[in-house]
């Protein structure tokens with residue numbers, strides 16, 4: 001028996017105890033559920049639902065919740081199918097910020113990614129700084145045209161946007177007001193794979209992305225990883241997914257209800 005105070009001081013664990021339930025929960029401090037909810041969630045699962053917990057000592061295995069958002073920009077492309085194959089293989093999903101002209105060129109890729117549980121987001125039409133950021137109206141127009149392309153390819157709309165090259169420094173308040181009053185939500189990232197920069201040094205990208213994810217996760221922040229829908233990314237993705245899966249990450253997709261993460265901390 002280890003005193004709870006020792007657990008706390010020597011090992012930096014948190015200890016949750018409730019006299020009403022026969023559970024002491026030892027945590028790493030990153031738990032999301034209250035002790036009551038934790039007990040409710042685990043009741044009936046530890047014993048296979050047979051309700052015979054009194055027959056044997058309870059073995060509470062902590063259930064880690066480590067969500068991660070993978071995002072893929074600039075597609076779809078002729079390689080999106082391969083990318084989706086890799087995601088499928090590892091039970092992973094991602095959010096795709098796509099360009100309107102590419103959606104029109106590869107509508108079947110868009111249909112497949114939506115049908116297989118990935119999320120669609122918008123990345124504009126031109127990907128040209130001087131055109132996209134010319135005015136709040138030009139930015140909004142590109143996103144609306146992009147959404148129209150998505151609608152005709154896959155029959156859906158989205159409110160998720162990511163602006164070309166990220167939203168800083170150009171996507172100032174006037175731009176954001178315009179976009180958000182039209183119902184859009186702005187997303188940047190907190191892990192940059194730089195897969196567009198190091199297209200041949202795959203190990204460098206793998207090491208860097210895993211290290212950044214670890215850092216962000218240790219800070220208690222959900223990692224949002226920027227990658228691109230391009231051939232070089234296909235070379236790094238299997239190793240990255242394999243490692244993340246082994247580390248207990250769960251691959252989530254962004255939706256219109258998820259609180260936006262962007263460089264302006266604009267949560268609209």
Ligand SMILES: [Zn+2]
Nearest residue numbers: 073074164165
């Ligand atoms: Zn881009």
